[in-house]
Amino acid sequence: MNASTVAIIGAGPVGLAAAAHVLERGMSPVVLEAGPDAAHAVRQWQHVQLFSPWEYNVDKAAARLLAPTGWNSPDPQAYPTGGELIDRYLAPLATRTRLRDTIRTSSRVTAISRAGFDKATTKGRAQAPFEIRYQNGRGPEVLRADAVIDVSGTWFSPNPAGSNGLPAIGEREQANRIAYGMPDARGAGRARYAGKTVAVLGGGHSALGTLIDLVQLAGEAPGTQAIWLLRGTDPAKAFGGGSNDKLAARGALGATFAALVAAGKIRVESGFGVTHVSESEGRLRISAGSGCGARSVIADELVVSTGFRPDLSFLSELRLRLDPAIEAPVALAPLIDPNEHSCGTVRPHGARELAHDEPGFYLAGMKSYGRAPTFLMMTGYEQVRSIVADIAGDKQAAARVELVLPETGVCTRGGVETADAGCCGGPAKAEISACCAADEIAMKEGRAGCGCS
Template sequence: MSDGTVAIIGAGPVGLAAAAQVLERGMSPIVLEAGPQAAHAIRQWQHVQLFSPWEYNVDKAAARLLAPTGWNSPDPQSYPTGGELIDRYLDPLATRTPLREAIRTNSRVTAISRAGFDKAKTKGREQAPFEIRYQNGKGPEVLRADAVIDVSGTWFSPNPAGSNGLPAIGERERVHRIAYGMPDVRGADRARYAGKTVAVLGAGHSAVGTLIDLVRLADEVPGTQAIWLLRGADPSAAFGGGRNDKLAARGELGSAFAALVAAGRIRVETGFGVTHLSDVEGRLAVSAGGARSVDVDELIVSTGFRPDLSFLSELRLRLDPAIEAPAALAPLIDPNEHSCGTVRPHGARELAHDEPGFYLAGMKSYGRAPTFLMMTGYEQVRSIVADIAGDKEAAARVELVLPETGVCTRGGVELDTAAGCCGGPAKEAASVCCAPDQTAKKAVKAGCGCS
């Protein structure tokens, strides 16, 4: 397809990168963004510093699109906040390049199908264009496209507090005391948390960063207390790879957090699976199975996110039933199997579905898995757009080397990724899970232990 229309859902970093790639291929992108501006989700966490420096956060096709505007590339070794990513890269990309004509803001996609075909009808399906319905404040609109890349992310679909994947009993009734994700506890949301007892539920980087900020807030405002509610039994699992992490900022975050926990600056409640939330004497009682309860002023739920698949119900998706990621990608990112923060580069082959021309990419492609890196998304859409354009060789090519976490586990066994056992392209679809083994063995190194 050399001159077709590609609909891109979401104008975040990966969505804009996809649009830049589409333009370079001579096709026409149309970007549908639910928010009032590009990068709407990032604007919700713009106070957060990224783990990766600028060299990993700028897409190459996007940089080429920005070059004629006089754009100055930031210092590749410095670490931007979300706000700096917007101001110095995403806003110029969305407003000063030809992409400004392709982006439709305040346009929330409500459904996607094939023109004239429901999900059950097969014959002639591949030749039918996609029909995308969206709302833009003027009533329902309809767009037709030859291909669709859904990079709408997961930020606005946070996981609930309940340890069974459902909202805890009483959670919906007490949302005024609950925040999800990573609120700006020392900035925009300072008044809400200063001098309060605040519980943070979760074991990922969002929870860790929020707990560190609460300790800093306690240094500034006496009476602020941070409580870490951890579903698992081992706090050290959240500390990361430390010095072995090739993303230094990520390693430093884990090390700083470990020091605060060791110093007793954060109260830790392990094995705490939340089941109930209730009001007790003007405070919020957070209960685990009725046997344990913690009384707090505020609760921050940082238990990850999940994809919104509701508007894709008429498309033929091939998703892993547990992770809700594309079936070929899921074995590489399933947290039940391994904890690697680095996944080998992947593209159109792993992200394709039984609906030709439709792809999930970006954070949404990871389903419920937690370890997505922005540069992974850039490689995904480079490969996807090449595939849409019919350049199968470029689609199959790997053009990215990812930094490693230093420490990970696979199948319950701790591995040293510094030894070179993670990463590298799969040689054939049937061996996609064991691609790291293949790569390591070719370099005369030990394999990752896939069985």
């Protein structure tokens, strides 16, 4: 492409890594960040401990850029919180290296097109520069670039509570009692949740982490009660791979959660597809189903941890190739489709899988996964390494795979769960492990057990 200016939307971990790779390739990055500082989205979950250690959270090009500044590389085996990720890596990268002159903060992108071309015009389109419009404190601005990498993430576009993908009826009206993602229940949000009945909707890591925090808060603030609202009917699917997970902290999270559920510390409401949220004597009534099958839960607060979706509104004039269901690039979607599998072992991928019908434009990072929940930061680093090589014309480097992903231990392929069957059956174990938690819990209750595969 012989690109010289590469616009990067988003100054999160993957966006800053992309800028570092662009500099190494002798090109000029311009990073547009909507927030007031780099890593603005990470600051919203800085209380959360990552389940991947430092060795997986530092991009290699970024580390090379930091080296001359006297930066001390963290212990590769330690697990940082989001706040530590900022303080020890992202903030120095954004402020102490050459990247500081490339980042424009408080710059929210509102539209991208080709200069002089609308979406329907083809002849000469590929040779036209991109025109990026963004808003800052001075009003509307325009930037032209030879290539664009959109790594704006999905944190600020969470999925709603409704099981049909739409906001539950009454959800917007009760917004003052609803939080999304993973609020800091024991820190900044302590006054909001202490001594309250809190319902958490979702089956992923954010929901599990929030429920664990609420159980810990209950030990500090009597009267705190956690209710797990699960759309599915099998709670054990959320427990993960336990000791089989190559990311030990991720496996430990599921095992800890399984033990709390088994001990009755968390009230479980499975098969709970939220349809309505309403006020009930100063509290929330959260309802599921209709007719004779309708049921409700009364809580003081609701946390919706049902994942995120990409904001594609400012890309409407670009020619994108997105899977209609997952909203990920069509070549990537089959690898991450949660309808088919829940494995974290998505094959490493790069420019080829992330390309669109708009030469020079790429989605990367969490946004490239659309509505799929299995993204890992290290995956994003490999994505932008390949993408920047492709932009620079180094096709061999773009096609090369430089990442091996850790396995989860438990996967679902085509709706069939697979795991190590050696932990199934027999007497109930003294300690609940995530691997076969469903089997163990069933036998503790005097039932025959349910198996693992």
